[in-house]
Amino acid sequence: MSETKQTEKSGPEKSGPEKSGMGNGAVVAMCCSFVIGMAGMAYAAVPLYEMFCKVTGYGGTTQRVEQASDIILDKTIKVRFDANVGPGLAWSFEPVQREVEMKIGETVQIMYRARNMASKPTTGQATFNVTPQAAGAYFNKVQCFCFTETTLKPGEELIMPVVFFVDPEIVKPVETKGIHTITLSYTFYPHEATKPVVSSADIKTDDANKL
Numbered sequence: 001m002s003e004t005k006q007t008e009k010s011g012p013e014k015s016g017p018e019k020s021g022m023g024n025g026a027v028v029a030m031c032c033s034f035v036i037g038m039a040g041m042a043y044a045a046v047p048l049y050e051m052f053c054k055v056t057g058y059g060g061t062t063q064r065v066e067q068a069s070d071i072i073l074d075k076t077i078k079v080r081f082d083a084n085v086g087p088g089l090a091w092s093f094e095p096v097q098r099e100v101e102m103k104i105g106e107t108v109q110i111m112y113r114a115r116n117m118a119s120k121p122t123t124g125q126a127t128f129n130v131t132p133q134a135a136g137a138y139f140n141k142v143q144c145f146c147f148t149e150t151t152l153k154p155g156e157e158l159i160m161p162v163v164f165f166v167d168p169e170i171v172k173p174v175e176t177k178g179i180h181t182i183t184l185s186y187t188f189y190p191h192e193a194t195k196p197v198v199s200s201a202d203i204k205t206d207d208a209n210k211l
Contacts (some may be wrong), residue, residue, distance in 0.1 A: 068107035068142055069165045075104050077166055082185035083112060089190040090118035091152070096159070105168040107142065112160045112186065116152035123151040125191035131183045138170035139182060149191055 079102065081095035096111040116122055128146045130136040143163040152158060162184070170176045 068163075069105045069140070069167065071168045072103050072105035073168050073171065075171065076101050077104050077170075077179070078102075078181045079108075079164075079166070080181065080183045081110060081112070082183055084185065084187040085124075086187055086189035089122065089124050089188055091116055091122070091124060091188060093186075093188050102166070104166050104170065107163065107165045109143075109161055109163045112145070112162065113157065114150070114152065114160065114188065115157040116154055119154050121151055121153050123149055123191045124188040125149055126186045126188045128184065128186045131185070132176075132179060134173075134175050135166075135170065135179050135182045138167040138176060139184070140165050140167055146186065150188075 078099055080099040081097070083093045083095055085091050085093050092113075092115045094113055096113055100108055100110060102108050114124070125148065126146050128144075130139045141162065141164045143161060145160040145162070150158065150160075164184075166182065170179065
C-alpha cells in the first residue's frame with residue numbers, strides 16, 4: 001500500500017521552463033493589448049474628452065449658454081487665461097491678454113491668438129478646463145473655439161474670441177463664495193482634418209470623365 005501511494009505522488013510534473021514560457025506569453029499578449037488600446041485612446045482623446053466633460057462636468061468644465069447674464073453684482077473677480085500646445089502641433093498659441101478683472105455677472109470678450117509655424121497646413125482642436133474646479137459650473141461661455149476643428153496655412157495667424165461671464169450664483173455656495181481668481185486654460189492638440197463629403201454631382205462628373 002505504501003509503495004502505491006509513493007508512486008502516485010511521484011507522478012510527472014510540468015517543468016519550470018514550461019511554466020515560465022506560458023507566463024511570459026500571457027504577459028506579452030497583455031502588453032500588446034495595452035499598447036493597442038492606448039493608441040486608440042490617443043487617437044480619440046479629444047472627442048472622448050469632449051463627451052466626458054459635457055456629461056460629467058469633470059475637470060472644471062465650463063457651461064455653454066446662449067445668452068449673457070442679466071444680473072451684475074457689485075463685486076469683482078479676476079479671471080486669468082492660460083494657453084498650451086500638445087505634442088505634434090507646430091503652433092504658437094497664447095492669450096492676447098493674460099487676465100481681466102470684471103464684475104460677477106458681467107459679460108466680457110477676450111481673445112486668443114494662434115499661428116501655424118509649420119511648413120504645411122495643419123489642423124488643431126482645443127480642449128479646456130477651469131480652476132478651481134468648483135468654479136467650472138459657474139463659468140458660462142457664450143462663444144468660444146473649443147472642440148472646433150481649426151486649420152491654419154503655413155504662417156497663418158488666427159484671432160479667436162471667447163465671450164463669457166461668471167454666474168452670480170457663485171457667491172452663494174460655501175465652496176465657491178470665497179473664490180477670487182479663476183483660471184481658464186486651453187490646450188490645442190493636433191487633429192486630422194475631416195475630409196469633405198463627396199457629393200452625387202461630383203460622382204457623376206467623375207464617371208463622365210472616365211467615359
